[in-house]
Amino acid sequence: MFERFTRSARAVVTGAGEHAERAGADTVDAGHLLLALLDLQGSRGSFALAALGADRRREEIAEALADARRRGGLTQADTEALAGLGVDVDEIVARVEETHGAGVLAGAGTGRGRKGIGSWFGHRPFGREAKDTLVRALRIATERRQRTIGDEHILLALTTRPGIVAEVLGDRGVTREALDRVLT
Template sequence: MLERFTKDARAVVQTAVGQAEATGAATVEAEHLLLALLDREASRGSFALASLGLTAERKESVRQSLAEARRRAGLSQAEADALAGLGIDVAEIVARVEEVHGVGAMSGDRKDKGWWSSGRRTFGRDAKDVLERSLRTAVARRDRHIGDEHILLALTTRPGVPGEVLADHGVTHEALTRVLYGEGGGEGETEAKAG
């Protein structure tokens, strides 16, 4: 599949691997793909983010939101709210765990980054799903190659932290489709036009 990726999309994947390595994560996840997209400049994805008002300051807010979710063991705010409805205070659990094990203990980040023996990061299920969705998006749009904009669009169609954080910052699938293609429709409309 990587042979169908544009230079920008390949750079996103490579930067995502670097993001995972920097935090000591065992696998590359969808969050790392989003962080890599935030670092891009002069690409279709970066222009789309800028068009939707994701300035440098707002990108930092996205990074902080991702860090907060990582601190909650990767739970989205919606999941934390659902647990609160059951009487489970995620913030309290995080505070207690961090009191005993230190700040960030639930994040999955490793402080001793030398623990990884193979030197290569594998892609987690959610990152693989994003990359597969980016392929399906490109095919549905009849685009010959997968660009970083397709990865960004794929992130907005998945449930979970990256999609939730993007939506909280005004970056939805519909808004991206409008900016990138001048269309107002969602996923179903995009696929209908392609078929």
């Protein structure tokens, strides 16, 4: 599949690995893919993000992703649902961090990464959500009868997979529908 990636899509994959490495994450996740997309310039995906104003909100997006990681991957909707049941997620996170250290729920491990499927010489392997995103990008390109997978397909895939990244993007007006309008 990787041979079908455009130069910009390959840059996203490489950049996501670099973001995971800098963060000390054991695996690359969908949030790392989004951060790498926000780093790009001059591509279809970067054009779409700029058209929807997300490029100007990069720090805000990075902070929202970091907050979700700190909550152990719970979306804001999950946190609100638990609050409705009387569960204070922030209090639980604070207690866990008090006992085990700051950021313990963020999933950062040794920073060395495991070898195995999805890893290559010294790089972080891709986690399930990142792999699923890339498979979705392939499906989107195929549905559009396009031979290559571009960074715009990765961006579209990030908006269709329920979870933190889609929520963070959606809260900032970057939805599948908005991207379809901008990219067509």
